[in-house]
Every structure is written in structure tokens, then in C-alpha cells.
Amino acid sequence: MRLRGLISLLLLLLPVASLAEPGIAAFRMENNPDGSETYSISIQVLAIMTAITFLPAALMMMTSFTRILIVLSILRQALGTMQTPSTQILIGLSLFLTFFIMVPVFDEVYTEAVKPYLNEELAPDEALARAAEPFHAFMLAQTRESDLETFSDIARAEPVERAEDIPFSLLLPSFVTSELKTAFQIGFLIMIPFLVIDLVIASLLMSMGMMMLSPMIISLPFKIMLFVLVDGWSLIMGTLASSFYIAS
Numbered sequence: 001m002r003l004r005g006l007i008s009l010l011l012l013l014l015p016v017a018s019l020a021e022p023g024i025a026a027f028r029m030e031n032n033p034d035g036s037e038t039y040s041i042s043i044q045v046l047a048i049m050t051a052i053t054f055l056p057a058a059l060m061m062m063t064s065f066t067r068i069l070i071v072l073s074i075l076r077q078a079l080g081t082m083q084t085p086s087t088q089i090l091i092g093l094s095l096f097l098t099f100f101i102m103v104p105v106f107d108e109v110y111t112e113a114v115k116p117y118l119n120e121e122l123a124p125d126e127a128l129a130r131a132a133e134p135f136h137a138f139m140l141a142q143t144r145e146s147d148l149e150t151f152s153d154i155a156r157a158e159p160v161e162r163a164e165d166i167p168f169s170l171l172l173p174s175f176v177t178s179e180l181k182t183a184f185q186i187g188f189l190i191m192i193p194f195l196v197i198d199l200v201i202a203s204l205l206m207s208m209g210m211m212m213l214s215p216m217i218i219s220l221p222f223k224i225m226l227f228v229l230v231d232g233w234s235l236i237m238g239t240l241a242s243s244f245y246i247a248s
Contacts (some may be wrong), residue, residue, distance in 0.1 A: 061176055062135055064142075066100045067183040068240050069094040074187030075236060078194040079223055080216050097237060101244050108134040132168070139175040140166065142182075142244065147174040186239070194223050 012137075049212075060188055072090045085093075113131035116122040122130070140163055146164070151174050154160075160166055201219040205211070 001096075006064060038057050061172060063098050064240075065094055065098045065100070066181075067179045067243075068097050070180070070183035071186050071236070071240060072191070074184075075190055078187075078191040079227065080194075080198075080220050081224070093237075097240065101241055105134045105138050133164075136164065136166075136168070136171065138170055140164075142178060143148075143171065143175045144178045145180070147177045147181075150174070150177075182243070188245070188247065190236070193226065197223050197226065 015229060069090060072094060076085065076090065109131045113122070113127045116130075117124070117127035118215070150171065151170050155166075155170060157170060198219050201222065202215040205215055205218065
């Protein structure tokens with residue numbers, strides 16, 4: 001009896017369900033008179049949340065983070081202090097210095113794209129295009145022409161009339177390659193004085209017949225003393241920050 005009652009209730013509700021509005025009202029796409037399409041807020045929020053998952057990759061590949069972290073890692077290796085500063089500290093320093101360098105870009109993105117979009121003055125696709133322009137200009141200023149030509153030849157891309165028309169598909173790998181080259185160039189210059197100290201200490205130990213004593217143990221205090229006396233952290237941070245401002 002209970003089963004028959006449940007089936008009867010379902011049969012009564014079927015006409016009501018058939019009259020209900022199809023689909024989920026929160027996820028809707030509407031066609032505008034001009035031919036464009038407008039997505040509901042739910043779909044826009046879903047797209048934004050999906051894009052947030054790419055923020056770590058964008059932070060490393062589209063900002064100054066890569067160059068800074070590589071230079072600081074080479075500096076730690078040149079000092080010979082093993083895990084001091086720790087990797088977490090180096091990442092934190094790189095992150096906050098990246099924010100310092102990228103403030104003009106972030107401000108322009110917020111003013112030209114994010115704020116108008118939140119005020120419903122721009123469509124999502126137009127806001128995304130405006131947000132990409134400051135990053136495009138920043139990356140282009142740090143990219144070597146030789147790297148752009150290399151990836152253009154690989155992709156067999158057609159030449160563009162203006163630098164602003166270079167697509168991100170070519171600019172991204174060119175920018176990362178240029179950043180790696182610049183980081184290793186700076187790291188090489190940083191390692192030279194510490195290498196000289198290692199060579200001098202090793203030669204002195206060899207001349208004194210102390211071949212069993214590791215030169216790194218003796219040279220470490222001298223390298224730290226030299227780095228502190230020349231105010232090394234301030235020089236490194238200032239040089240890294242100014243390298244982006246000079247290039248742009």
C-alpha cells in the first residue's frame with residue numbers, strides 16, 4: 001500500500017515537473033542584440049575560481065619571481081652556508097620583492113580592468129584583455145629580441161608590425177628564457193669574489209701542507225665577513241629591483 005501511494009504521488013508530480021523551467025537558472029547564457037553573449041554571475045564566478053588555480057604558475061612565469069629566486073639560490077650556494085637561509089626564507093624574500101617590483105603593473109591592472117569590471121562597466125572578455133596589457137608590456141621590456149626570434153622561427157609565426165601585437169604564446173617562453181639567462185649572468189658575477197676567496201684559502205692550505213683540512217671550513221667565515229662588510233643583502237636586493245626598473 002505504501003508503495004502504491006508513493007507511485008501515485010510521483011505520477012501526480014510529473015506534470016508539475018514538466019512545467020518547471022528547464023536547466024539551472026543560475027547557470028545561463030543570454031544572447032545580446034549586438035550578437036555578443038552574456039554569462040550569468042555564477043558562470044563568471046566559476047571561471048574566475050578556475051583561473052585562480054593558475055595563479056602560482058602565472059606568478060613564477062609572468063613576473064620577476066623567477067629571476068629573483070634563482071639569484072638568491074646562487075648566492076646561497078656561493079656563500080657555502082648550506083641551507084642558510086632556508087628555502088622557505090628565500091621564497092618569502094623573492095615573493096615580497098616581486099610584489100615590490102610589480103606594484104605599478106598590479107595598480108594598472110586594477111585601475112584599467114578589475115575596478116571597471118567590478119563596477120559592471122566592462123564585459124569579462126574586455127576586462128581580461130585590458131588586464132593582459134600591463135603584463136604584456138612588462139614582459140616585453142625584459143625579453144631579448146634574440147629569444148623572440150628563436151621561438152618565432154620554431155613556431156613559424158608571421159612577423160608583426162608592432163611589438164604590442166606579439167601573442168602571449170610567443171612572449172611567455174621568450175620571457176622565461178630571457179629571465180633564466182639574466183639570472184645566471186647576475187649569479188655568475190656574484191660568485192666571482194667568493195670563488196677568489198676559496199682559491200686563496202685553498203692555495204694557503206696547500207702551501208702549509210694542511211691538505212686534510214677542508215678549504216670550505218676556513219673560507220666560510222671570510223666569505224660571510226666580506227658579505228656583511230659590503231652590506232651584501234642591501235646590494236643584492238637593490239640590484240635585483242633596479243634591474244627591472246632600468247630595463248622597463
